[in-house]
Structure formats: C-alpha cells, structure tokens
Amino acid sequence: MFYTYVQIAFHILFTVKSPLDCEIRSVRQIGGNGIDRSFYHIVIDHQGQYSFAPGQYCGILPPGVSSRTNRRHAPRSYSLAPVLNDDGVDGSRCFSLGIRAPIVAPGERERFRDICICSQFLSTAGSGTPVQITGPFGKFVLSPEDLNGETNLLLIATGTGVVPYMGYLDTLLKSHRLGSKHGKILLVFGVQSPDTYLYRAALEKYVSEFYGRLQVLVSYSRHGAESERGYVQDMLLKERRLVQSVCGSDGRSCSIFICGRKSMEKAVLSSLGEVFSQHPDLDCMMSNIKVEVYE
Known part of the structure; x- marks a missing residue:
C-alpha cells in the first residue's frame, strides 16, 4: 500500500470518551441494487461545532450495547462531505455522509443483529434522531x-x-x-x-x-x-x-x-x-x- 500524507497539523476534537452530540436532519436513499445493498445520503447537524478538511472522516457511535461484548458498540468510520444544494440546510452547521447499508430480509434479521450495526442505525433513523460523533480523522486530503x-x-x-x-x-x-x-x-x-x-x-x-x-x-x-x-x-x-x-x-x-x-x-x-x-x-x-x- 502506498501512502503520502500532507504535512498539516490536524486536531482531533472529539473522542469516544468525549464525543460531540449532534442530530440527524435527513436520511434519503440514493441508490441500491435491490439484492444485498442500498446507499443513503445522511445529513447531520453539528450546530457549527465540527470542522474538517475535505477527505477526512468521522466516527459514528451507534446507540446500544453489543450482545457479544456487553459493551457499547465501537464507532464506525465514514467519510465526511459537504451537504448538497438540495438538502435545504445551512452548510456551515451540517455535513453529509454517503453510506452503504445491507438489505436485510425478514429471515436474516438474527444474522444482522451484531453486524452492520451503525449502517442499519443511520439508514433507518428519522429526522431529529440524536447521534454522537468523534474526529475528525485522516490525512487523505488535498495538498x-x-x-x-x-x-x-x-x-x-x-x-x-x-x-x-x-x-x-x-x-x-x-x-x-x-x-x-x-x-x-x-x-x-x-x-x-x-x-x-x-x-x-x-x-x-x-x-x-x-x-x-x-x-x-x-x-x-x-x-x-x-x-x-x-x-x-x-x-x-x-x-x-x-x-x-x-x-x-x-x-x-x-x-x-x-x-x-x-x-x-x-x-x-x-x-x-x-x-x-x-x-x-x-x-x-x-x-x-x-x-x-x-x-
């Protein structure tokens, strides 16, 4: 694997122990193959408290406790992006995520109980759902x-x-x-x-x-x-x-x-x-x- 990282100082402002409380503004499906995957555009309101460089990613902390570890679910990483014009929100206080989520058939719910936790949470969330985020992370940025x-x-x-x-x-x-x-x-x-x-x-x-x-x-x-x-x-x-x-x-x-x-x-x-x-x-x-x- 080849990497070159721009020498810029990035500061991680929010951690698992001290995440930022945000709110999901909207969730809409933007694609899917009708077999095993769908794709969603998620808009998250951070009230102007979260800044990032294009190419960085955040951590999303899904609610709940793992049935396997009896501990809080680990954060899931998602690339950050600006909101789209048709999102109808203030871009200075919101960002967007583009995520893939599984299509879960009724007979497969048990199999997906402890996998794809975060994508299932985000793809089914309603407007106003609270969400905690960490980061920003990463140096996959423009020089x-x-x-x-x-x-x-x-x-x-x-x-x-x-x-x-x-x-x-x-x-x-x-x-x-x-x-x-x-x-x-x-x-x-x-x-x-x-x-x-x-x-x-x-x-x-x-x-x-x-x-x-x-x-x-x-x-x-x-x-x-x-x-x-x-x-x-x-x-x-x-x-x-x-x-x-x-x-x-x-x-x-x-x-x-x-x-x-x-x-x-x-x-x-x-x-x-x-x-x-x-x-x-x-x-x-x-x-x-x-x-x-x-x-």
Whole structure:
C-alpha cells in the first residue's frame, strides 16, 4: 500500500470518551441494487461545532450495547462531505455522509443483529434522531499545491469511495470561482450499474461548472453488454491515453488518489503501474499515490 500524507497539523476534537452530540436532519436513499445493498445520503447537524478538511472522516457511535461484548458498540468510520444544494440546510452547521447499508430480509434479521450495526442505525433513523460523533480523522486530503491549482488530479473510486471527492470538488470549485486556475481533474468511478451510480446528478453538475476541467468516467461491472462491463481497474487500462494525458501533459504534476473497498486496491495499483510503465518518474509517481481503503 502506498501512502503520502500532507504535512498539516490536524486536531482531533472529539473522542469516544468525549464525543460531540449532534442530530440527524435527513436520511434519503440514493441508490441500491435491490439484492444485498442500498446507499443513503445522511445529513447531520453539528450546530457549527465540527470542522474538517475535505477527505477526512468521522466516527459514528451507534446507540446500544453489543450482545457479544456487553459493551457499547465501537464507532464506525465514514467519510465526511459537504451537504448538497438540495438538502435545504445551512452548510456551515451540517455535513453529509454517503453510506452503504445491507438489505436485510425478514429471515436474516438474527444474522444482522451484531453486524452492520451503525449502517442499519443511520439508514433507518428519522429526522431529529440524536447521534454522537468523534474526529475528525485522516490525512487523505488535498495538498496546498492541489488547492492552489498547481496540479492535475486523478481521482479513482468505487462505491462510497466517491464521498471524499465530493468535498474535494466543492472546495476546488469555490476557489475556481475566486479566480484560481486549476488543472485537469479526471474521476474514474467504478459502480455495479446506473442504480448504484452515487451522486450522479451532483457530479454531472460539477462537470458543467468546471467548464471542461473535470471529466468523469464510469465503469459498470454488472450493466450493459458483457463486452462493455468492467471494473475501475479495467477502465484505467481502456482509457490509458486519457489517463496518461492527465498525468503527463501541460507541464503540471499529477496527484493521484484511490478510495474504495480494500479488495480493489491491488488491481488498481497494478493497472496504474501498467498505464505509466513508460513514465520517466514512475517510481516517484507510484510512491506518492494517496490511498484510503476500507473493508
């Protein structure tokens, strides 16, 4: 696994022993495959007491006690993102999460009693439900050079791995409007089907707002003709010329980010190694890739 972390001082303000009391403002489903998973957009009101850098994550403390340990449930980590325009809330006092939750059939409730506790809690919560959070954590963040528009960006994601990039794009768009000239941004996003293409409308809006600077490539693993299906690592190889152009043109360096399930990490790194096999600074490029993966 390759990591490069920006040398910025981050302060964890809230811990398991001293969490921040917040309130869930809204929960809405934003995707699902109708078989084993659904995806939800959660808006949490922190009353302006919680700040984070785009790319960081928080811990959510689900209520209750584990039947196995007789102790409070452990916190679950979720990437933080700004709220969307159509959430209808004050962005200075709220943030959002994009989560995956299991589809639990009536006959499987016992099996899920002690697993996926936090995602089940969040996905079924109503407006006004209290929730405790910890953090912020993590250094999967944009560098000062990225924020100043000095680099091109290659963002690679699967599933809810797209969530931290929503914060990146929001931040970069705001500085873009202030006059900073950004390089190219390429998001390569792997999903099962159009029904699990998370934040599609928001991403398409970003594409239009960046005026040609942002491009999104979507790889469907279970949709379309068999010859057209593939995973995100396959899309990197299929569109290698485009990927190479982002990471080797216009005199800019390129920052590469990978976020998603741990099972895709090795294959994505292998594809990147093949795509950039002729790059004069291959070792340096690969060693500077920033990775955030989860089980």
